[in-house]
Amino acid sequence: MKKKLVTIMAVAVGLTTVLSACGKDGGSTGATTTPTGSAAPKEFTVSYRHTQIKDTAKKRKAMFEDALKEVEANIPGLKFESEGVDEVVNRDTKLKAEMAAGNPPKIFELFGGTDTKNYAKTNNLLDLTPILDELGLKDKFVDLSEFTVDGKVYGLPIAGYLEGMFYNKKIFKDNGVEVPKTYEEFLKACETFKAKGITPMALGGNEAWVLNMLPNTLYVRVGGQSVVDGLQPGQSKWTDEAFVKGHTMFKDLIDKGYFNKDALALKYSQTQDRFANGETAMIFDGGWANQKYSNPDQSKIAADLGFFNFPTVEGGKGNDLINGSYSNGFGFSAKLNENEKKVVKEYIKVFFTEKYQLRQLKEEGFFPSMKLSSTGDKPIIAEMLKASEGKKTFPAFDSMIQPKVKLDLESGIQAFVGGKKSVQDLLAEVQKSQEAENKKTAK
Incomplete structure (x- = not known):
């Protein structure tokens, strides 16, 4: 696919x-008219x-x-x-x-x-x-x-849809930062922005699904799409290396202060506002958000809007992919x-x-x-489109797992971002949920 x-x-x-x-006109062949003198068509609802x-x-x-x-x-x-x-x-x-x-x-x-x-x-x-x-x-x-x-x-x-990194070209240029191609370059860019008092990335977690977008790309970068494909058949586990490393990378970005500190308090729309108002250098978001970010009536950075696919990870099996x-x-x-x-x-x-x-x-x-x-x-x-050239797409993880597992991961990721749950505890709990749902599916 x-x-x-x-x-x-x-x-x-x-x-x-x-x-x-x-x-x-893109519609059908047109409305059917009722002949003069004939009964009106019977009304019905759908x-x-x-x-x-x-x-x-x-x-x-x-x-x-x-x-x-x-x-x-x-x-x-x-x-x-x-x-x-x-x-x-x-x-x-x-x-x-x-x-x-x-x-x-x-x-x-x-x-x-x-x-x-x-x-x-x-x-x-x-x-x-x-x-x-x-x-x-x-x-x-x-x-x-x-x-x-x-x-x-x-x-x-x-x-x-596509998911990737929207960025403020002016902030990048003013601070001498190039679009990162590798994860190491990405970390250096984040550190440069932070050192100059600029929040590298906007993040909101009041709506938990938002928190899972970036980790999804991180663990697929590490292990490839097959690690997600194998969850429901039981061929892979949430406790496997790719998921552990991906979530650890995400936690590292949080611990280094590369996101706004009030992430859990922000709704998705408020997070987008932070980036659209020029308050952060980047935001990991879905392609659907380009409409807001590129609209001068809703965004102060419309003229400076850019997009890049998330950088490659050393040894990553999913470096040729883009979430879409x-x-x-x-x-x-x-x-x-x-x-x-x-x-x-x-x-x-x-x-x-x-x-x-x-x-x-x-x-x-x-x-x-x-x-x-x-x-x-x-x-x-x-x-x-340029960012996606030569890349294969992979679907969001929640289209590949059961709804119950999705909900359990969402509740767990908020506690994880808030520092109340470790990587190991989060993934162990989600794997337990995955196994329970897999048993139901197999029946």
Whole structure:
């Protein structure tokens, strides 16, 4: 499933076939009108759940809503019942319970990897393979592997992502620091900034998932992606050398004072503000954040924004990798009547098109999940693509492990960052959770 993200932009593969099938505007062939004198179409509703409820997601929510309006216009009588739910609540609580009970929404945001595999086993997740074949869409996606189970596709990725180091070019230049290529150079850069009273990196841990981004890259740098791939099958353990070394490196960065001291008190958005306001030299973040950092209305450093892949580690087995994947998407209930099946098909025809893929790229900087014929000219996007050249992508660890293990690691990492838990204690506890979940999965 490893793919170079540069494929997204560099390969000029148009969606001509898709667009001609769906209409020149990226939607379907148009609304069906009711003949004069005939009865009005019977009204019906279809449930739709999204997670775009934060202030930072207003543009994305508007895009989703526009797509729903198009679908409603194309299907007489249709009215969507749209529901916005917090991303963590949707993934870790609501959707999990609904799948167990057999009553998920008809259309909903879905996480790839383990979530999709588990839900496919319940028979409550719609197999999209025949629909994609009918619409000629299967080969239009860059990578469907995280939503594919036993050769069948159960979800469609909305966008891709990269994780790496955003940096302030002015701070680097003013202090004579070059972009580090090795971990040793990176440590020297951090020490230079600290010595001059500049916080090297912004970090926030009020939302625990943020704390796991950098360690994920560190232990994959050390041991390669195979160490994460082997967790659920039991071929590797959280207590193995790669995980110990990666978390020890992270702890070392904390102990040396290379992050802001109030990390655990800061929300993710507040951490981003620190970097966007020019208060730190760097921040390890997801590519989605480029929209904020490059927007002069939200960032004081927009003109000085840069990005680099995290430096190589001596002897590292994952030095040729970059954290990036296609995990966030849409899934559909397997329990649909004929009207609902038409709606699902129409939604896929309308939403998964170059029109909306380009819109999210231009408005928010999200990497397309589909092959596009054009990409726009946003400088930071080009810089991120350059950072990914020659690299293979690896997915975030939480798409490869069970949700319970993810939650246990998140609660443990906060205590770890706060100095209340050692590397060994943290990883021993997470491994215990991993083994317990692996036993459940094997049943």
